[in-house]
Amino acid sequence: MTHPDSDVGEFAVATHGLSKRYGRKLALDEVELRVPEGSVYVLVGVNGAGKSTLFKTLMNLERPDTGAAEVFGLDTGGSGPEVRAQIGYVPERQEAPYRYMSCARLLRHAAAFYPAWDHAYADHLARALGVPPEQRVGGLSKGETRRLQLVMALAHRPALLLFDEPMDGLDPLVRRRALALLAEHLADAPTTVVISTHHVQELESLADHVGVLRGGRLVAQMSRDDLQRTVRTYELEAPEGWEVPKDLHATALRRSSTGRDMRCTLVGEERDITGRLLAAGARVRGSSTLALEDAALAFLPEEPS
C-alpha cells in the first residue's frame, strides 16, 4: 500500500524500488519511500523490519542491491558527501565515537565537518539535554550518549533529520525535553524529519506522515489525516461463521469476534467499506477512528496469543 509518485522533486526523500538483502534475509523489498519536504515522517515497524537499513542506505553507508534513493534530489550513491552534509543522523546504536574525548571535544570535532555548525545552538542543546561537557565520552551512560548524539545531529541545523529510535535509552523526563527541543527546532527552521520509533504516541503532536515497514516492505505510507480517516474499527453484526469478504482481506487488518458480534479494523474509505460489508451480509453497527499509534500498528501482524 505504498504510493509512488512521479513528482519526485517535491520530496525531501524518495526511494525507487530499493531492495537490500543480507544473505538470505531480505532487509528491504522494493521500498518506494516518499517523504514530503518539511514533514515529520514517522516510520513504524517491528525490530528487523528494515528501518535501520533504510536509514543507512539514505546515508550511503549501505549499497542497495537494486533501486536508488534520492535526498533533496541528490542521488545518495552518487553524491554521498553532499547528501550527508544535509542530514543530521542519530543511529540506532547508542555508541558515541572516540571514547577518549570529552563531550565538548567531540562536539568541536564534529563541528569541524559542518561549516553550518552553530556553536551557540550546540551549547544550548547540550545544556538543555544535560550533556556534561567535560565528561569523557567513554564514561557516558546510554542515555547520556543518546543525548550527545542528538546534539551532534541538530547543531548544524541540517535540512533533514534521520532519527533511528532516538528516544531509546532516554528516561521519560529527558524524552519529554528532547521532544520539546525537536519541536522548537522544527519551529525555528522548517526541517524534514524521518524518525523511526516504537513509541508513535510520543510523536502524535509532530507526525505529518506515517510509513509502516513490515519484513522489508513498505506496507503503508500516507499522511496522518489519511491514516486516521481510512483505518477504522468497524463493529459488525454478522451471521455465525461469517468471514470478512475476500476482497477486503487484503486490507482486513485485525478482527475479534464474540458470537454474532465482530470487531475488525479495516482500511479504506468508510463509505466504500461499509457498502461492501453490507453487500457481504454483515450489518455495520458503527465505526470509530483509532489513535495514530493504533492505526499504524494495525498494519503490523498481530502478536501470537
Place this chain on the structure above:
Amino acid sequence: MTIAPTIQTAERSVHGVRPQMPRPRDVLREHLHAIGYALRVPMLIAVALGVLATIILAIQIGSGDLDYNFLTQPSVLPGVIGALLPVAMWLREERFGPGFLWTLPVDRRRHALLKTLAGWLWLMGGVTLFVLSLLVLALVSGGGVLPVQTMTTLTDALRLSGPVNPAALQTVQWTPGALIWAVPFGSATALYLLASAIVLGIRYLLRWAIVLVFLLPIATGATHLISRLSGNEWLADMPARALVQLVEGRFGLEALLTLRTWSLDNRATLTTGERIHVWSSIPDLADWRTAALLWTVAGLLALWAAASRHREERRA
C-alpha cells in the same frame, strides 16, 4: 491516496541548493588536532623518556664516556613507530561498517587519505625532533654528524664461514653522505604507509595474521613436494629465500631501516683466535634510496587500494 507534500512552499527548500561542504584543509586540520589529542598520553610518555635519556647522556658526555656519531641504527625506532602509529590511529575507529567517520560529509576514500596524511605529518614532526636530538647529541658529545667510519672488510665474503686469515682483511674509510639523515624519515614513511594500508584495508587483522603464520610452512611444504617430484632442487627453499630477500635483501626491509648495517656487520674469528667485527660490504646509500623508493611506492599503492575499500558506494 497519493500523498502530497505538506509544505510545498517550504521556507527552506533545499532542492538544487548545493550544501556547504567542509574544505579538505579544514578536515586535515581537524584530524591533526584529533590525532594529537588521541595520542597525547603516549606522546607525554615519549617526551618523559626523551628527557630521561637526555639526562643520562648528558651525564655520560660530562664524564667523557660518550663519543656519539650519527649513525643509522637508531632509525629503527622511527620505523617501528611509523608501523605502530596507524594501529593506534585506526583501531579506535569503526573502520568497516557505519562508523562515525564515514557518516561525516566527506568523500570516504579522501577522508581516509586525509586522516592518514594527518598521522604522517605528526610522524614526520616526531622524527624531525628525534633526528635533531641525535644530531645535537653527536655535536655536543664531540662526535660527528657525518662521521667517517673505519671499517674492516673482507676481500671475499664467503670466507666468513670459517676462521679468517688476517691477510684477507682490509680497512676502508666510509663517509656517509647527508642522505643518511633522510634514513629515519624514509623508513618511518614507508612503514607508516604499509601499516596504514594493512590496518585500513584488512577487516580481520588477527585472522590474516594467523593465515600468514601458517602460509610459510604450507608454501615450504608445497615447494618441497614439487621440487621432489620435478627434481628441481632450486624450488625447495624458494619461500624461505623469498622471505629472506624481503627482509635482508639488497632492497629489503633491513636495507630500508638500517642501510643493512645489521646484516653486513658480522662477528668473525681470525685464524689467530681473535674475534673481531668484519663488514661483509660497505653500506650503500644508493641502495637505501632505491629501497626507500620501492617500499614507499608499494606503500602508496597499497594505501590507495586500502582506502578504495571505503570509497563511496557509487552505482553505475
